[in-house]
Amino acid sequence: MGRWFERNGKQSTNLASISLKxxxxxxxxxxxxxxxxxxxRRIEEQSLIAAKAEEALHLAQRRSTILRKVLLRKAFSxxxxxxxxxxxxxxxxxxxxxxxxxxxxxxxxxxxxxxPAARKAAATVPAPEPTETPRTATQQELPL
Numbered sequence: 001m002g003r004w005f006e007r008n009g010k011q012s013t014n015l016a017s018i019s020l021k022x023x024x025x026x027x028x029x030x031x032x033x034x035x036x037x038x039x040x041r042r043i044e045e046q047s048l049i050a051a052k053a054e055e056a057l058h059l060a061q062r063r064s065t066i067l068r069k070v071l072l073r074k075a076f077s078x079x080x081x082x083x084x085x086x087x088x089x090x091x092x093x094x095x096x097x098x099x100x101x102x103x104x105x106x107x108x109x110x111x112x113x114x115x116p117a118a119r120k121a122a123a124t125v126p127a128p129e130p131t132e133t134p135r136t137a138t139q140q141e142l143p144l
Contacts, residue, residue, distance in 0.1 A: 004026065004027070008022045008025075009022075077090075078090055
């Protein structure tokens with residue numbers, strides 16, 4: 001087949017071409033009907049296997065999304081590890097924090113144009129020099 005193109009093609013400087021008439025004469029081998037049917041059967045079989053694999057993949061992706069949400073919900077509600085009896089429950093801690101914040105006086109708001117002298121002085125202080133870039137860095141990955 002490769003030799004056919006060499007015999008029937010024309011080549012000029014950096015350009016190879018084959019006429020449409022020659023292309024129409026290109027011999028195309030066609031297998032017998034029983035071989036064609038076997039090829040078709042194998043293609044359909046592989047296509048069915050691929051479709052089932054794709055369906056299984058989508059199901060696994062949906063399950064992993066749900067599992068992640070459930071896992072995060074349990075992690076943030078404190079259900080993944082047993083509660084230490086020496087520690088107060090998260091709900092009690094959150095209630096205590098709310099009460100403490102409510103008891104604190106709210107800071108007075110000042111107008112932007114009438115800033116206290118201390119703020120004006122702080123605004124004129126030059127920024128500190130940047131710190132040195134770390135030479136090594138580590139990244140911790142937590143398993144899910």
